[in-house]
Amino acid sequence: xxxxxxxxxxxxxATATIVTCVIVRRVFALExxxxxxxxxxxxxxxxxxxxxxxxxxxxxxxxxxxDRALAGHADATLVYESVVGEGPVLLRPEVAFAxxxxxxxxxxxxxxxxxxxxxxxxDLLARQAYDDGIRVPSIGLVTGLDVPLALAMLAERLGTTxxxxxxxxxxxxxxxxxxxxxxxxxxxxxAESMTDGDVSGGVVAAARFLARGVxxxxxxxxxxxxxxxRTLPGYDWPRHAGATYFLAQAAGLSRDPEIAWxxxxxxxxxxxTGSLACGATRCMGTGSRVDLGSSALAVxxxxxxxxxxxxxxxxxxxxxLTAFLRAQQRPDGEFMHEYDRGKSAPVDVQxxxxxxxxxxxxxxxxxxxxxxxxxxxxxxxxxHLAGPAxxxxxxxxxxxxxxxxxxxxxxxxxxxxxVRALDFCLRWQAYGRALQYGAGDTPFDAEGAYGLGPFVTPxxxxxxxxxxxxxxxxxxxxxxxxxxxxxxxxxxxxxxxLALLLRQQFRPGPRHLFADPAAVEGxxxxxxxxxxxxxxxxxxxxxAMVRWLVLREERKKIGASALQAxx
Amino acid sequence: MRSRRASLVxxxxxxxxxVLVGLGVFGGLPARWAPVDVPAAALTALELAAAAGLLxxxxxxxxVSRVACALALALGLLVVSVLAVTVSxxxxxxxxVGRGGAIIxxxxxxxxxxxxxxxxxVQLLWLRSDRGT
Numbered sequence: 001x002x003x004x005x006x007x008x009x010x011x012x013x014a015t016a017t018i019v020t021c022v023i024v025r026r027v028f029a030l031e032x033x034x035x036x037x038x039x040x041x042x043x044x045x046x047x048x049x050x051x052x053x054x055x056x057x058x059x060x061x062x063x064x065x066x067d068r069a070l071a072g073h074a075d076a077t078l079v080y081e082s083v084v085g086e087g088p089v090l091l092r093p094e095v096a097f098a099x100x101x102x103x104x105x106x107x108x109x110x111x112x113x114x115x116x117x118x119x120x121x122x123d124l125l126a127r128q129a130y131d132d133g134i135r136v137p138s139i140g141l142v143t144g145l146d147v148p149l150a151l152a153m154l155a156e157r158l159g160t161t162x163x164x165x166x167x168x169x170x171x172x173x174x175x176x177x178x179x180x181x182x183x184x185x186x187x188x189x190x191a192e193s194m195t196d197g198d199v200s201g202g203v204v205a206a207a208r209f210l211a212r213g214v215x216x217x218x219x220x221x222x223x224x225x226x227x228x229x230r231t232l233p234g235y236d237w238p239r240h241a242g243a244t245y246f247l248a249q250a251a252g253l254s255r256d257p258e259i260a261w262x263x264x265x266x267x268x269x270x271x272x273t274g275s276l277a278c279g280a281t282r283c284m285g286t287g288s289r290v291d292l293g294s295s296a297l298a299v300x301x302x303x304x305x306x307x308x309x310x311x312x313x314x315x316x317x318x319x320x321l322t323a324f325l326r327a328q329q330r331p332d333g334e335f336m337h338e339y340d341r342g343k344s345a346p347v348d349v350q351x352x353x354x355x356x357x358x359x360x361x362x363x364x365x366x367x368x369x370x371x372x373x374x375x376x377x378x379x380x381x382x383x384h385l386a387g388p389a390x391x392x393x394x395x396x397x398x399x400x401x402x403x404x405x406x407x408x409x410x411x412x413x414x415x416x417x418x419v420r421a422l423d424f425c426l427r428w429q430a431y432g433r434a435l436q437y438g439a440g441d442t443p444f445d446a447e448g449a450y451g452l453g454p455f456v457t458p459x460x461x462x463x464x465x466x467x468x469x470x471x472x473x474x475x476x477x478x479x480x481x482x483x484x485x486x487x488x489x490x491x492x493x494x495x496x497x498l499a500l501l502l503r504q505q506f507r508p509g510p511r512h513l514f515a516d517p518a519a520v521e522g523x524x525x526x527x528x529x530x531x532x533x534x535x536x537x538x539x540x541x542x543x544a545m546v547r548w549l550v551l552r553e554e555r556k557k558i559g560a561s562a563l564q565a566x567x
Numbered sequence: 568m569r570s571r572r573a574s575l576v577x578x579x580x581x582x583x584x585x586v587l588v589g590l591g592v593f594g595g596l597p598a599r600w601a602p603v604d605v606p607a608a609a610l611t612a613l614e615l616a617a618a619a620g621l622l623x624x625x626x627x628x629x630x631v632s633r634v635a636c637a638l639a640l641a642l643g644l645l646v647v648s649v650l651a652v653t654v655s656x657x658x659x660x661x662x663x664v665g666r667g668g669a670i671i672x673x674x675x676x677x678x679x680x681x682x683x684x685x686x687x688x689v690q691l692l693w694l695r696s697d698r699g700t
Contacts (some may be wrong), residue, residue, distance in 0.1 A: 001693070001695070002695075003695070006688065006691065006692070010644075010688070012645050013648070016648075017647070017648045017651050017652070018649070018651075020651075020652055020655075021651050021652055021654070022655070023650050023653035024655040024656050024659060025656070025658050025659040026659070026662050027659065028655075028656055028659030029659040029660075029662075087659070087660075090656075097658055099657070099660065099662075100660055102660065136597055137597070160596075173660075310672055442659050442661070445660050454661055454662075455657060455661055538697040
């Protein structure tokens, strides 16, 4: 092949590829026209179940099916999903089908034998069919439509089989806009419009959600499926302690007796069932091998309960636990994260989060009880975390999810300031800022969330946990008199995340899709479409909100504006 | 007569391509799928053979290199086209891919272009000019 022919082939290839790309994009893009819906799918929901449906030409049109459903269910809600855009779907391969709908916004219109059925976003949300179709375990990615479930739902409605739909039906993607007649338009909280009242309302709602789930013994409903209000299996000691800590924070802030009582029940369960002998000290856990995180978070929870005077006697439990934490510390400041009770010896392994949690726990314990050994151990732990523990080629360009170190840094700032740790935390937040979504970066309500691409529904827990650490960093940076431009950037970053959490919090959320809306009121979901509610989702978001309010209050007390450094 | 130095350079490049394709597909991809695995295995084997031939100065090196380059170029053009069309499809479904998405996709394309498009083109031109001398 001569060079001329080769380059002609390459030019033809480039042209063909560009033209194909333009055509493909145009074919699959939706032309959304909210003013002129193509159809209105009217649904009647009761107790989280669909009890009546009709397709209307216009919202407000009467239909006998809807009238019967509304008359037959006292608690029924009529919901309109207006079809404002329509486009093709790739049915094969299944991964393309799974990626063909935008989670929470798109549904399917399927025509078979002259009959059209809609599988709307509400249908798919009620069955939790989004973000469950494509799994890449190596990078923890779960995204895309659950195609088998969606096809099964359609097959049931059309009275046919899933293969028949794939082989013979006309399947289209539909973009819908939901309206609930009679619902007043809700206020959209943004970074600019967010008030302290919004945040304190979010704290109390999240805490009340957790509090309602604490049983008489003090155990949380650890994982709840919001649409069905079922409690799912599983439990975790560190998360129990973390949720107890947040309840104590919220009780201290709100003085709400329901929250305070739940915090004390959860703490008593921790105290009465989780406390073990670990050599000459006490630790938290079950079995012969215990982890550091359970004890560290128990200390943090106990200190908060004592500090807020919900029950000062919890301070008495702290020294035995901090002795355990100190005994787990290596001479270089790092912690050994497990303890073998059978051998009465620490196990020098490192797991995610535990060193930061132990450092914060020791700092909090010192603030409450004043034991200088706790302060020394916390300072050495922080120096290690912000120094040798994050020192490798490329460490300036990559940071993990660890969000306790910067809380410890801020906690220690008044007693043992570590400038290097503050610098580490400011760099971590700057890295997060580069990954933070802005408005319009994705099709989701994602402004303030963190992620790497527009195709995966952003998770809310990383926004909450980074915000806990970010507000702590802002607090220390303000006190330290950091660069005002850096402070302004960090302040805006936190506002965007907090506003996102408040927008996504179930207050009350789409009540018609929940079997028991009151049970999940105030919860923070996993994402815009993942409505499994784990206790740490509310804890991280709620603790971040509490920190924000405390920071704002402290600034007001000293008469400083939000971004003004303390002289 | 082939330049010995050029043969060593292209042979090394073939070896590098074989390693990258082999590692990328068989080490990096989380699942096995014949439409990707079979061409990748064939390309890896051909690139290794071309590298061995060029580095050792074998008489058959040019013939094998041409086949390897042609296959690499064909697969490279296909991969880049498929990636570009996939991005267009995702852009159609999800709207603007945002800065993060654009950077990731550009990096993926940039990984394929040097080894599977630019290198085979240059090597084919070299092999052709070499045949003419």
